[in-house]
Amino acid sequence: MKKQVGTIISIVLVIIIAVFALMNFESVAVNFGFTSVKMPLVLLILICLLIGALIIFLFSSTQNVKKNRQFKQLASESQQKQDELQDQIKQLTINLKSLETRLKNSYGKQEIGTRDQQISDLEDEIAKLTEKLSSQK
Template identity: 80%
Template sequence: MKKQISTIVSIVLIIIIAIFALMNFESVEVNFGFASFQVPLVLLILICLLIGALIIFLFSSTQNVKKNRQYKQLESDSQQKQDELNQQISKLNDNLKAVETRLKNSSGKQELGSRDQQISDLEDEIAKLTDKLSSQK
């Protein structure tokens, strides 16, 4: 929408300038200090308009170049940060796997310890029962 409005305003301004230039056909003397020329006023208006447009174009071009450099720098910084975060995530995932493995080993050892305790309890009961059996004979 903004571009359309700017295009319409530009066209209207060009039409106004063209009408103004066509109304001024007489020649004028232009003095540059070291030389003076007779130039039709229409040509002088159009040349001044062209010079002004070129100046505006150059200023806007330099601004666009600066913005593009900033954008590329920010994009590079962003990519670098993403890479660092991905590395941190990878390290954290590796640490998580290591902790899970330790936890499984730890719980496995606990289970083995409780099973060993159950086995020793059962051996004790077996020993008691065999004692009872041998005493009963």
């Protein structure tokens, strides 16, 4: 939509400039300081318009080059940050697996300790019952 509006405005401006130039068809003397040239006013208007358009084009192209350079720099920084974050994620995943393994081993040891305690308690109870049984005989 913006391109269409820009195109329409450009066409209108070109028509206005063409009408203005055709209305001013007489010859004029142009003094450049070191020389003087006589040319039709239409040609002078069109040359000035062309020089103005070239200046605007040069300024806009330098701005585009600066923006592209900034974009590339930001993209590079973004990629570097993403790589750093990926490395951190990998390191955290490795640490998580290590901690899970340690937790499983710790849980297994606790379970073994609990069973050993149960066995010890059962052995004590067997010993008590054996004493009780031998004292009843």
